[in-house]
Structure formats: C-alpha cells, structure tokens
Amino acid sequence: xxxxxxxxxxxxxxxxxxxxxxxxxxxxxxxxxxxxxxxxxxxxxxxxxxxxxxxxxxxxxxxxxxxxxxxxxxxxxxxxxxxxxxxxxxxxxxxxxxxxxxxxxxxxxxxxxxxxxxxxxxxxxxxxxxxxxxxxxxxxxxxxxxxxxxxxxxxxxxxxxxxxxxxxxxxxxxxxxxxxxxxxxxxxxxxxxxxxxxxxxxxxxxxxxxxxxxxxxxxxxxxxxxx
Amino acid sequence: xxxxxxxxxxxxxxxxxxxxxxxxxxxxxxxxxxxxxxxxxxxxxxxxxxxxxxxxxxxxxxxxxxxxxxxxxxxxxxxxxxxxxxxxxxxxxxxxxxxxxxxxxxxxxxxxxxxxxxxxxxxxxxxxxxxxxxxxxxxxxxxxxxxxxxxxxxxxxxxxxxxxxxxxxxxxxxxxxxxxxxxxxxxxxxxxxxxxxxxxxxxxxxxxxxxxxxxxxxxxxxxxxxxxxxxxxxxxxxxxxxxxxxxxxxxxxxxxxxxxxxxxxxxxxxxxxxxxxxxxxxxxxxxxxxxxxxxxxxxxxxxxxxxxxxxxxxxxxxxxxxxxxxxxxxxxxxxxxxxxxxxxxxxxxxxxxxxxxxxxxxxxxxxxxxxxxxxxxxxxxxxxxxxxxxxxxxxxxxxxxxxxxxxxxxxxxxxxxxxxxxxxxxxxxxxxxxxxxxxxxxxx
Numbered sequence: 001x002x003x004x005x006x007x008x009x010x011x012x013x014x015x016x017x018x019x020x021x022x023x024x025x026x027x028x029x030x031x032x033x034x035x036x037x038x039x040x041x042x043x044x045x046x047x048x049x050x051x052x053x054x055x056x057x058x059x060x061x062x063x064x065x066x067x068x069x070x071x072x073x074x075x076x077x078x079x080x081x082x083x084x085x086x087x088x089x090x091x092x093x094x095x096x097x098x099x100x101x102x103x104x105x106x107x108x109x110x111x112x113x114x115x116x117x118x119x120x121x122x123x124x125x126x127x128x129x130x131x132x133x134x135x136x137x138x139x140x141x142x143x144x145x146x147x148x149x150x151x152x153x154x155x156x157x158x159x160x161x162x163x164x165x166x167x168x169x170x171x172x173x174x175x176x177x178x179x180x181x182x183x184x185x186x187x188x189x190x191x192x193x194x195x196x197x198x199x200x201x202x203x204x205x206x207x208x209x210x211x212x213x214x215x216x217x218x219x220x221x222x223x224x225x226x227x
Numbered sequence: 228x229x230x231x232x233x234x235x236x237x238x239x240x241x242x243x244x245x246x247x248x249x250x251x252x253x254x255x256x257x258x259x260x261x262x263x264x265x266x267x268x269x270x271x272x273x274x275x276x277x278x279x280x281x282x283x284x285x286x287x288x289x290x291x292x293x294x295x296x297x298x299x300x301x302x303x304x305x306x307x308x309x310x311x312x313x314x315x316x317x318x319x320x321x322x323x324x325x326x327x328x329x330x331x332x333x334x335x336x337x338x339x340x341x342x343x344x345x346x347x348x349x350x351x352x353x354x355x356x357x358x359x360x361x362x363x364x365x366x367x368x369x370x371x372x373x374x375x376x377x378x379x380x381x382x383x384x385x386x387x388x389x390x391x392x393x394x395x396x397x398x399x400x401x402x403x404x405x406x407x408x409x410x411x412x413x414x415x416x417x418x419x420x421x422x423x424x425x426x427x428x429x430x431x432x433x434x435x436x437x438x439x440x441x442x443x444x445x446x447x448x449x450x451x452x453x454x455x456x457x458x459x460x461x462x463x464x465x466x467x468x469x470x471x472x473x474x475x476x477x478x479x480x481x482x483x484x485x486x487x488x489x490x491x492x493x494x495x496x497x498x499x500x501x502x503x504x505x506x507x508x509x510x511x512x513x514x515x516x517x518x519x520x521x522x523x524x525x526x527x528x529x530x531x532x533x534x535x536x537x538x539x540x541x542x543x544x545x546x547x548x549x550x551x552x553x554x555x556x557x558x559x560x561x562x563x564x565x566x567x568x569x570x571x572x573x574x575x576x577x578x579x580x581x582x583x584x585x586x587x588x589x590x591x592x593x594x595x596x597x598x599x600x601x602x603x604x605x606x607x608x609x610x611x612x613x614x615x616x617x618x619x620x621x622x623x624x625x626x627x628x629x630x631x632x633x634x635x636x637x638x639x640x641x642x643x644x645x646x647x648x649x650x651x652x653x654x655x656x657x658x659x660x661x662x663x664x665x666x667x668x669x670x671x
Binding site: 066079082084099100108119210211 | 606
C-alpha cells in the first residue's frame with residue numbers, strides 16, 4: 001500500500017501563491033468576501049504563512065506554503081465524535097462532509113490550524129459557477145473542510161493504471177498545487193517507495209517537518225537551508 | 228422548637244404561601260424572562276438559518292462563547308446534587324433547608340448547559356449522528372454520555388425527596404389536584420413507604436457523587452486530550468471539578484439570598500446556613516488558587532515556547548484584564564471578605580458570590596479563547612469579538628434558568644417540608660444519641 005507524501009522545497013519556492021490559486025479552483029473552495037476574510041474566515045486548503053523578520057529596509061520575508069499535513073498520527077481524527085474525519089490505508093486524511101456535525105473539535109485539535117469551516121453557505125461569483133470542478137463535491141454551510149491531497153485525482157490515476165494493468169508510476173499522481181507550481185518546488189509521491197523522488201528528497205539534510213516533537217508524523221516535508 | 232405531634236399547615240406557612248399566593252411581581256418577572264427567552268430564540272433561529280457566520284468565531288478561534296458558557300453552566304450545576312449529596316452523606320443536619328434548592332439548580336442548569344454544545348454545532352440537524360455514528364473514542368461522546376447520566380441521576384434525585392411534599396400539596400387539594408395526585412405516586416407516608424424512600428435516596432446520593440465528579444472531569448478532558456498548549460495538562464480534571472463546585476456554591480448562595488428575601492424565608496435560611504456555606508466557599512477559593520498557581524507555575528518554569536506565548540497573552544497581553552479580573556474575583560475578594568467576621572454578613576456573602584460567579588465565567592473564557600488565539604504555526608494572532616447572537620444566547624440561558632426556578636417555586640416548595648418536620652421530630656434525638664456515641668464512656 002503506498003503512503004502518499006508531499007515535499008515542498010522552500011529554497012525553490014518563490015512564494016508566488018500559484019499553488020493557493022490552483023488549489024482554490026481545483027477544489028471548488030468558496031470565495032469569501034474581503035470583510036469576512038479580514039475577520040479570519042478566509043478559506044484556503046493550501047495556505048501561505050508569511051512572516052517578516054527584521055526592520056525596514058532590511059526585511060526578510062518568509063513565505064511557506066501550508067497544506068494539510070496529512071499526519072500519520074493525526075490528532076484531528078482521534079477527537080471526531082462521528083467518524084467524519086478519518087485516515088485511510090494510503091495515509092490520506094479525509095473529511096466526510098455529509099456526516100460532519102460541525103462541532104469544530106477537529107479544528108481545535110489540529111496543531112497546524114489546517115482546517116477551515118463553512119461559516120456561511122459557500123458562495124461563488126457568477127463567472128465561477130460554470131467552471132466548478134465536477135470531480136469535487138461542493139460543501140454545505142456548517143461543515144469543516146481541508147486539503148485532501150486532491151484525492152479525486154488519485155481515483156482517476158488508479159482507474160487509468162488499472163485499465164492499462166500497471167502500477168502507478170512515480171509522479172503520476174500529483175495534486176493541483178504541485179502541478180501548477182512554476183518552479184517545481186512541490187513534489188508528490190509514495191514515500192514508502194525507496195525509488196521515489198519524494199523518498200529521496202525526504203532523506204536530504206535540508207529536510208524537516210513542522211513540530212516533529214508532537215509525534216503527529218506529518219507527511220508534508222519541507223526542504224530548507226535557512227532553518 | 229415546638230415539639231407538638233400534630234403539625235398544622237400553619238407552622239410551615241411560609242413554605243406553602245408562594246405556591247398558593249401569586250402576586251403581581253411573579254407575572255412581571257415571568258413576562259420579562261419570557262420576552263428575553265423569545266428574543267434569544269429568535270436570534271438562534273437566525274443562526275440556524277444563516278450559519279455560524281453570525282457569531283464572532285473564526286479561524287483560528289473556532290470555539291467561543293458557546294463552549295465557554297457550556298463549561299460555565301455545567302460548572303454551576305455542580306451546586307446542587309453534589310453538595311446536597313455530600314451534606315446528606317455526612318449527616319450535616321443544617322442541610323435540611325438547602326438541599327432542595329441546590330438540586331433544583333442542578334436540574335435546570337444542567338439542562339441549559341447540556342444544550343450548549345448543540346447551539347455550537349454547525350449542523351444541528353445532524354445532531355442524531357452522535358447516536359447513529361457516535362465514536363466512543365472521542366471525548367465529546369464521553370461528555371454526551373456523562374451529562375446524560377448526570378441529568379438522569381440528578382432529576383431522579385431531585386424528584387424522590389419531593390414525593391412526600393407533593394403528597395402534602397395533593398392533600399390540601401385546592402390547586403391542580405390531578406397534577407399532584409399523579410406526581411405523588413400514591414404516597415401515604417406509611418412506615419414501609421418511608422423506608423423504601425429513604426433507601427432509594429441513600430442509594431442515589433452515593434451514586435450521584437462519582438457521576439457528578441466524572442461530568443466535570445470529562446468536560447476538562449475535551450480540552451486536555453488535545454495537544455494544545457494551555458490545555459494539555461493532567462491537573463485539568465480536578466481543577467475543573469474544584470472550579471465547578473466553587474461556582475456552584477456561589478450560585479446556590481445567590482439563589483438562597485434572593486429567594487429568602489422574595490419569599491420571606493428568613494425563618495428557615497438563617498445566618499448560620501450562610502456562615503457554613505460561605506466557609507465552604509472560602510475553602511474552595513483557596514483550593515482554586517492552589518490549582519491555578521500550580522498550573523501556571525509549571526507552565527512558566529518549563530517555559531516551552533508555545534506555552535509561554537499563551538501565558539504572556541493572559542498575564543500581560545490582550546487577555547490581561549480578564550485574567551487579573553478573574554484572580555481578583557475568585558481569590559482576592561472572597562478571601563478578604565470571608566476572612567473577617569465583620570464583612571461576613573449576608574450582604575458581604577452576596578457580593579462574594581456574585582464576584583465568584585463572574586470570576587469563574589472569566590476563568591472558562593481564559594481557558595477556551597487564549598489557547599486558540601495563539602496558533603502554533605506562524606499565523607497572525609486570532610481576534611475574537613462575540614456577536615450579538617452569542618450575547619443574546621448567554622443572556623437567554625440565564626433568563627431560562629431564572630424562569631425555570633421561578634416556575635418551580637410556583638408549583639413546589641423550595642424547602643423540603645417533610646425533611647424540616649423530620650428534623651424537628653426525630654433528628655434532635657438522633658443527633659443527641661449520635662453525639663453521645665462519639666464521646667468516651669458508656670452510651671446511655
């Protein structure tokens with residue numbers, strides 16, 4: 001059974017935010033009004049952490065793309081009262097929107113603040129309505145959602161591989177963020193496969209994971225010389 | 228105390244009067260409270276219609292007033308059953324006029340508090356998923372279980388000692404005869420009935436104590452089972468239980484003082500009852516301070532980065548007014564007022580009780596919000612400003628409590644009449660006998 005993981009090379013990342021845009025379009029994520037976004041209700045599955053170090057004019061800007069980390073030992077699935085969030089055999093942490101009761105306990109338990117909530121009925125400008133992705137189900141008001149590692153793409157990839165009676169090859173399954181990244185800073189693949197690029201990169205001396213001391217075993221690995 | 232065997236209604240008239248005489252004040256109170264309740268209900272319906280967006284919650288502060296009030300109300304509910312069970316179990320004779328009120332507080336506040344997680348749900352329509360797809364590994368399900376158990380146990384524990392009193396009301400026969408007839412279950416006060424009733428009360432009071440403690444422990448588990456700094460602490464269980472009993476006693480004292488004044492119960496609720504209960508309140512205040520001190524000292528001494536962020540946020544940051552307000556309300560005011568005999572009057576005790584209730588609410592706020600406002604990733608600090616809907620549901624919750632209590636007082640005696648009679652008739656002898664058995668020398 002493969003174990004899907006992502007590597008984000010921060011030394012390659014320019015912080016352009018293309019991954020965020022691609023993710024929003026791919027996954028039919030609601031467009032939140034600027035007023036709502038300002039009070040902290042912005043919806044991103046792929047978020048961008050921006051920190052500023054130093055003082056003007058010597059400012060160092062850090063931009064770190066942050067999807068759901070799909071922890072191997074996820075704190076969110078443990079607290080869900082209704083099995084609406086779960087980890088499957090391939091290590092993907094999923095959400096069942098139609099079962100979620102909206103208690104937001106999983107959001108509270110996530111140390112990475114990776115989940116977002118539908119505070120209102122999701123809305124899109126009219127221009128968007130005709131180009132929603134048919135592969136991704138729309139969410140309703142009052143449920144929690146988060147990055148799925150584009151699990152709907154895995155289904156397609158699997159079907160293709162089955163038809164052609166072969167294994168999924170490395171790099172065939174990639175989420176929208178990785179596909180759109182202009183500098184190829186996002187890698188995706190099976191981390192249990194010693195031949196995969198993701199595995200090799202994860203062994204790099206530059207690699208680190210967020211808050212490893214918590215024992216959550218995130219499956220998003222960052223590469224950076226700076227830290 | 229007169230020891231005449233044939234007690235006429237005259238003797239405990241003060242306890243019957245509120246049930247049979249309804250003044251203008253009652254109707255005004257009920258109307259005002261009903262109006263507040265309907266206003267809150269209307270705003271809740273808008274929340275169900277538009278979604279939780281109408282509250283002030285956001286990311287990362289995904290829990291707000293509803294969870295704060297949930298913990299607060301459930302804490303208040305520990306007034307009753309637990310205190311009355313402990314007092315009954317320890318044969319404290321001064322309990323007699325207090326237990327009923329304490330138990331009523333529990334039953335009403337528990338119903339209100341228990342509904343709060345539902346107010347907080349994004350999809351209240353899917354509430355029954357908790358039963359059909361419930362995951363017993365989740366602390367939230369532990370809560371559902373223990374609160375249901377506590378509600379069942381405490382309402383039965385309220386109801387059983389009421390049966391003889393209901394029978395008394397039935398025998399007067401001037402008001403709602405069928406209602407009291409049904410509720411009194413054919414009580415005639417025979418020796419067998421008294422024996423069975425006493426046995427049932429004894430079993431329940433022993434059962435109710437562990438259930439009550441489990442309820443607030445499990446509520447603390449909701450927080451402490453997560454990895455969040457400021458929550459992930461092993462002392463949270465006992466800390467919450469102590470806080471719950473603390474706020475419970477304060478709420479009980481407020482209710483006692485108010486209804487003593489309104490229904491002229493000075494004969495029954497004497498200075499001495501307030502003195503004893505406020506001593507208990509002082510002890511709980513010191514215990515609360517001990518727990519708070521330990522909790523923060525370990526946090527500061529260990530000085531983990533994230534833990535320190537949250538402590539700084541409470542000590543000197545945005546939440547400093549609430550944090551220090553909590554310390555003043557829960558520790559400084561009670562200790563100053565209750566330590567000196569001069570201040571320990573009914574007015575003094577009322578001030579302390581109100582301050583403790585406010586302080587304990589602030590404590591719940593200080594636990595829930597700061598840990599969420601300081602996300603561990605390098606995200607901006609969260610800001611939480613509760614909206615009108617959240618305030619309305621908070622005020623509405625208090626109004627429902629007052630309404631429930633007022634309505635209860637209209638139909639049932641607030642002080643257990645038969646237990647007072649039992650105290651007059653039998654307990655004086657019993658206590659004397661018991662006291663002799665403690666003393667050296669032969670029992671006579």
